[in-house]
Amino acid sequence: MSGGGRAITVLNVAEKPSVAKSVATLLSRGQGIRVREGRSRYNKIFEFDYSIRGQHCRMLVTSVTGHLMELDFEDRFRKWHSCDPADLYAAPVRKFVPQDKLDIKRTLEEEARRCQWLVLWLDCDREGENIAFEVINICTVANRNLTIKRARFSALIEREIHDSVQNLIEPNQWFADAVDARQEIDLRIGASFTRFQTMLLRDAFVIDSAADDRNLVLSYGPCQFPTLGFVVERFWEIQSHEPEEFWTINCSHKSEEGIATFNWARGHLFDYTCAVIIYEMCVEEPSATVTRVRQQEKFKYPPHPLSTIELEKRASRYFRMSSEHTMKVAEELYQAGFISYPRTETDNFSARTDLHAIAQEQQGHPVWGSYAQRLLDPSSGLWRNPSNGGHDDKAHPPIHPTKFSGGETNWSQDHHRLYELVVRHFLACVSQPAIGAETTVEIDIAGEQFAATGRVIIAKNYLDVYRFESWGGSVIPTYVPGQQFIPTTLTLDSGVTRPPPLLSEADLLNCMDKAGIGTDATMHDHIKKLLDRFYATKDQNMRLSPTNLGEALVMGYDDMGYKLWKPNLRSMMEFDMRAVSEGAKTKAEVLETCLQQMKACFLDARSNKQKLMEAMAVFFERAARTARDEQHVVGEFVRLCGLCHQSNMVLKRNRDGNFMVGCLGFPQCRNVVWLPGSVSEAVVTANICNSCSPGPVYMIQFKFRRLEIPPNYSVDHLGCIGGCDDTLQQLTEICGTGSRMSARGGGPTPLSSSAQRSNSRQQACSNCRQLGHSSTDCPSVISGTRNSRSRRADQQDGGLSISCNTCGASCPLRTANTSNNKGRKFYSCQSEGCNFFVWEDSLQNGGGRHGANGGASNSGTRSNSLGGRGRGGRGANNAANGTFVSATGDPVTGRCYVCGDPSHFANVCPNRFT
DNA sequence: GCAAGGTC
Numbered sequence: 067m068s069g070g071g072r073a074i075t076v077l078n079v080a081e082k083p084s085v086a087k088s089v090a091t092l093l094s095r096g097q098g099i100r101v102r103e104g105r106s107r108y109n110k111i112f113e114f115d116y117s118i119r120g121q122h123c124r125m126l127v128t129s130v131t132g133h134l135m136e137l138d139f140e141d142r143f144r145k146w147h148s149c150d151p152a153d154l155y156a157a158p159v160r161k162f163v164p165q166d167k168l169d170i171k172r173t174l175e176e177e178a179r180r181c182q183w184l185v186l187w188l189d190c191d192r193e194g195e196n197i198a199f200e201v202i203n204i205c206t207v208a209n210r211n212l213t214i215k216r217a218r219f220s221a222l223i224e225r226e227i228h229d230s231v232q233n234l235i236e237p238n239q240w241f242a243d244a245v246d247a248r249q250e251i252d253l254r255i256g257a258s259f260t261r262f263q264t265m266l267l268r269d270a271f272v273i274d275s276a277a278d279d280r281n282l283v284l285s286y287g288p289c290q291f292p293t294l295g296f297v298v299e300r301f302w303e304i305q306s307h308e309p310e311e312f313w314t315i316n317c318s319h320k321s322e323e324g325i326a327t328f329n330w331a332r333g334h335l336f337d338y339t340c341a342v343i344i345y346e347m348c349v350e351e352p353s354a355t356v357t358r359v360r361q362q363e364k365f366k367y368p369p370h371p372l373s374t375i376e377l378e379k380r381a382s383r384y385f386r387m388s389s390e391h392t393m394k395v396a397e398e399l400y401q402a403g404f405i406s407y408p409r410t411e412t413d414n415f416s417a418r419t420d421l422h423a424i425a426q427e428q429q430g431h432p433v434w435g436s437y438a439q440r441l442l443d444p445s446s447g448l449w450r451n452p453s454n455g456g457h458d459d460k461a462h463p464p465i466h467p468t469k470f471s472g473g474e475t476n477w478s479q480d481h482h483r484l485y486e487l488v489v490r491h492f493l494a495c496v497s498q499p500a501i502g503a504e505t506t507v508e509i510d511i512a513g514e515q516f517a518a519t520g521r522v523i524i525a526k527n528y529l530d531v532y533r534f535e536s537w538g539g540s541v542i543p544t545y546v547p548g549q550q551f552i553p554t555t556l557t558l559d560s561g562v563t564r565p566p567p568l569l570s571e572a573d574l575l576n577c578m579d580k581a582g583i584g585t586d587a588t589m590h591d592h593i594k595k596l597l598d599r600f601y602a603t604k605d606q607n608m609r610l611s612p613t614n615l616g617e618a619l620v621m622g623y624d625d626m627g628y629k630l631w632k633p634n635l636r637s638m639m640e641f642d643m644r645a646v647s648e649g650a651k652t653k654a655e656v657l658e659t660c661l662q663q664m665k666a667c668f669l670d671a672r673s674n675k676q677k678l679m680e681a682m683a684v685f686f687e688r689a690a691r692t693a694r695d696e697q698h699v700v701g702e703f704v705r706l707c708g709l710c711h712q713s714n715m716v717l718k719r720n721r722d723g724n725f726m727v728g729c730l731g732f733p734q735c736r737n738v739v740w741l742p743g744s745v746s747e748a749v750v751t752a753n754i755c756n757s758c759s760p761g762p763v764y765m766i767q768f769k770f771r772r773l774e775i776p777p778n779y780s781v782d783h784l785g786c787i788g789g790c791d792d793t794l795q796q797l798t799e800i801c802g803t804g805s806r807m808s809a810r811g812g813g814p815t816p817l818s819s820s821a822q823r824s825n826s827r828q829q830a831c832s833n834c835r836q837l838g839h840s841s842t843d844c845p846s847v848i849s850g851t852r853n854s855r856s857r858r859a860d861q862q863d864g865g866l867s868i869s870c871n872t873c874g875a876s877c878p879l880r881t882a883n884t885s886n887n888k889g890r891k892f893y894s895c896q897s898e899g900c901n902f903f904v905w906e907d908s909l910q911n912g913g914g915r916h917g918a919n920g921g922a923s924n925s926g927t928r929s930n931s932l933g934g935r936g937r938g939g940r941g942a943n944n945a946a947n948g949t950f951v952s953a954t955g956d957p958v959t960g961r962c963y964v965c966g967d968p969s970h971f972a973n974v975c976p977n978r979f980t
Numbered sequence: 981g982c983a984a985g986g987t988c
Contacts, residue, residue: 082987108988132986139982146981154982166988193986249984256983264982287983401988409987588985 071122073115077181078127078217079174079201081188083108084400084407086129088222089187090114093125093231095224104128104173111177118231126177130170133193134200135161137249139257151261152672155254155665163204171204178205183213186237189461190218192647195241202237221416221463243653244646250657251639252288255664259286259630262668263619266675271686273615275600284619285599288636289584291620293592294601295631296577298612298620300569305728307565308740308803313341313558315348317509317516320554323543328354328509328516328553334561344514345558351512352556356549358508364521366500366537368528370455371464372491373413374586375579377484379572380491384534385483386608389571389590395480396465404469405488409587410462413455419463421452421496427470428489437531438493448527452495459586466492490531497528500537507545511553518542568609581633582640614685622678626671684719702750704787705763709737715787717750717766726803727766727787739787740803742794744774751784758788768794774801 080086090099090112100113112127143149143157163171178184184205188194198216206212215234219226264284267273273282314334318327335341369376377396378389387395396408415421428438440446467489473482501524508517520542529535569577574593578584584592593610596602601616612620620631629635642660645651671678702717704727715727715737725741725748741748747769754762768783775781775797785794 106988130986131988134986137983144982151982189986197986245985252983252985254983258982260982281981283981285982289984397988585985587987591984 073122073124074182075124075180076183076185077177078125078185078187080129081194081197082131083110083129085187086112086127089227090127092224092227105169106173109170109173128173130197130201133197134163134167134170136164137161137253146261151258152668154258155661159250174201174204175208178208178212183215185234186216191459191461192241192245195238196245198237199242223418240649241647244643247646247653247656248643251660254661256287258668262672267682270689271682272689273686275615289592290595291631292583292633292636293578294596294616295620296574297569297602297610298617301612304565310336310563312336312561313338315345316557316559317553318555319551321543324541326518326542328518331515331517341558347512348514348556352552354509354511354551354553356507356545356547357510359545359547360506362504364502364504368494368497368499369491370413371415371452371495373411373457373464374409375575377465378590379575380487381484382571382608387480389575390594393590395484399481399485404471404485406466406468407462408465410465411457411459411586412462412464413457415452415464424466424492425496431472434490434493434531441493441497448498449496450498494528494532500527500529501525568611571608574610583633583636618682618685622681625677625681626674628671704750707737708760717748742797742801743803744770744797744801746771755786755788755790757790758786763788776800
């Protein structure tokens with residue numbers, strides 16, 4: 067201890083008890099340290115002697131537990147009916163110490179009175195700076211003569227803490243101001259909108275949530291609403307998805323060395339005819355030539371060091387733990403000293419962290435101890451300094467194990483799992499990446515390109531310890547350029563585009579993280595709030611769907627044209643907060659402009675409250691209504707769902723007011739029939755369709771908007787959604803459906819071929835777009851009188867026609883009106899029962915325009931041979947009885963597409979020209 | 981009874 071002068075007493079205050087203990091232990095080096103109780107049982111006081119720049123000090127180190135103060139309206143504005151919610155934008159607010167923090171306040175006051183200095187050891191972020199000023203407020207009231215200093219530190223490491231106390235700085239008012247502004251804006255917006263929408267809607271509708279209606283709070287918050295927005299947006303995306311059938315050619319080759327599966331370079335085509343033409347070319351000349359063999363070394367890298375969000379996402383993915391539960395368990399492991407502080411944004415270890423020492427501790431573990439030993443053995447070459455994830459909160463290191471445990475007796479399964487994850491993650495991120503050798507073989511069949519990839523794992527490295535990740539190896543036979551072979555299978559397979567899945571908790575955390583919604587310590591709270599408020603539910607796969615209540619609220623604000631449910635508001639606020647923390651704007655400036663804007667927005671929203679009411683009315687019964695009206699609210703029964711066979715299909719209006727018939731089993735069952743966008747009224751009648759099965763299918767009385775349908779259609783129409791109704795189908799093609807995304811110009815999203823394979827079981831019919839059957843057994847083809855293709859065309863072109871190659875009847879030239887082929891000309895046979903169909907451009911130039919993935923380079927001869935063969939379009943599919951269409955997407959043996967015989971291809975089929 | 985942010 068360096069001497070000099072009289073000793074002063076220094077009050078040191080940290081943000082939490084653990085930091086107070088660390089700071090005291092590091093500064094005192096464990097020498098002469100005394101611990102005594104404060105008034106709060108959690109916040110001890112550590113005492114020892116120290117010297118700051120030659121000044122002899124008696125150090126007292128204690129802590130708060132986060133914020134000491136809260137912000138709220140003055141009492142007279144706290145009762146909900148005490149004022150107009152709009153007044154909350156100007157109502158006086160006050161900061162006060164809540165009841166449960168009074169004992170900490172008292173400790174600070176008492177200790178401050180006998181101190182000369184106050185040193186603030188709060189976390190070095192904006193919130194920490196704000197808490198520092200709360201502490202300053204309390205302490206300076208008790209002792210006006212305090213000298214106030216701030217310690218700046220980025221890690222609880224001995225050298226860092228000593229440096230910090232020898233180089234004390236001033237507290238940063240700008241940082242604290244930014245938080246003050248944030249708090250006030252959050253409070254005023256949150257309270258005003260929450261009171262407004264709760265009082266407006268709670269009594270107007272029968273909201274069938276688990277809470278007692280009287281106690282139900284329909285809260286609004288600048289974090290919880292955008293979080294809900296993400297969930298609803300994904301839900302709408304799924305709801306509006308219209309499946310689209312596509313086609314792909316798969317090729318495999320088996321030899322003594324094994325099997326190689328070749329993927330088509332075009333991926334997939336949405337145009338069946340094009341696909342079948344190309345397929346036929348390949349089948350006619352099936353010999354494959356190896357054009358290129360490429361070998362590359364590939365690495366799979368271990369994860370970055372573990373931050374809170376990554377811990378939550380990974381625990382959700384690997385163990386199906388909710389983020390809220392994960393944080394609870396992590397907090398307990400931290401309290402017991404097994405892992406480091408669990409609320410951290412940092413995913414980069416400081417150069418001063420002794421990573422080897424952390425790994426050394428794990429050497430004795432029965433399961434991963436041997437890996438830790440190998441890692442620490444320099445001759446293994448396994449060690450690698452961890453990568454830098456690029457985030458640093460300047461307060462805490464990445465989450466890592468701090469104490470060895472072989473498992474404690476009082477741990478639950480989740481404690482074991484989480485500790486194991488933290489340890490394995492740490493060991494993984496100081497390990498070498500996995501190394502693989504990848505071989506890509508490209509082949510050419512009749513001008514079409516295919517490629518197969520094989521991978522051999524050369525070294526698993528970090529994957530040996532990180533059992534949560536895997537990297538598949540697949541051996542393919544050896545090929546050399548120029549080599550020729552006949553494929554073992556060559557199949558034309560169908561698939562259907564699929565909507566994205568519901569948001570998982572990990573997905574949602576990702577969205578929030580990217581949009582800056584919440585902090586690492588609060589994101590899980592916002593997700594839990596959605597569940598607590600009955601805005602969303604979570605299924606057993608950790609996937610989130612909005613409830614009717616959640617969807618209605620978002621829909622209501624969206625209909626007003628406000629993006630209050632989008633993350634933009636929070637981003638704007640965050641931008642302003644940054645300006646305050648940098649001194650570019652003052653707190654008062656930001657408060658004034660932001661609150662002025664928000665108040666205008668609030669008043670406007672209130673004047674548009676009808677939109678909220680209408681959105682709620684889509685889902686909920688009006689409180690005054692009788693039970694008899696209930697079916698109008700949930701939807702009127704139309705038929706039993708033909709897909710899931712469990713739930714009813716009901717007539718409903720979607721969020722844009724458009725009509726649809728959807729399965730009540732949604733989202734488990736996604737069967738939906740979108741009705742033409744031109745429908746203005748629709749009522750289910752007692753009439754039962756006598757051609758659609760399984761029945762009964764109740765018919766619907768439609769009224770169409772005159773200006774939105776062609777003149778030759780009637781405004782009133784008694785229709786059936788079972789597939790028998792030509793008028794309805796034509797109007798759907800002409801007017802489009804009322805699906806949300808199509809209304810907004812979005813389109814279906816094609817999925818990758820792997821997704822297609824796993825999902826193709828639930829393919830949609832390409833004729834009528836309904837789920838539950840394929841085009842080969844589509845009721846609209848079976849019961850209809852005309853080729854399904856011509857049903858989808860709406861225009862006949864100037865009397866041009868050709869003779870049908872199949873039956874000789876006349877095939878008029880028409881113009882397609884489908885989304886993929888709008889405006890494209892085709893000939894189709896008029897004769898009943900004949901399916902002949904051919905694109906005009908394929909007759910003229912032997913190919914030309916093709917599906918979504920670009921054109922083919924086939925010759926005129928080949929495409930004419932399609933016509934000459936007399937089996938166009940769907941006819942070929944029917945003739946082959948679905949043989950080359952793999953309904954399951956599973957690999958099927960190559961077979962002749964004409965007769966279905968697996969022993970030969972079509973080019974040698976005896977029935978080919980019959 | 982309302983927000984979001986600390987933390988026990």
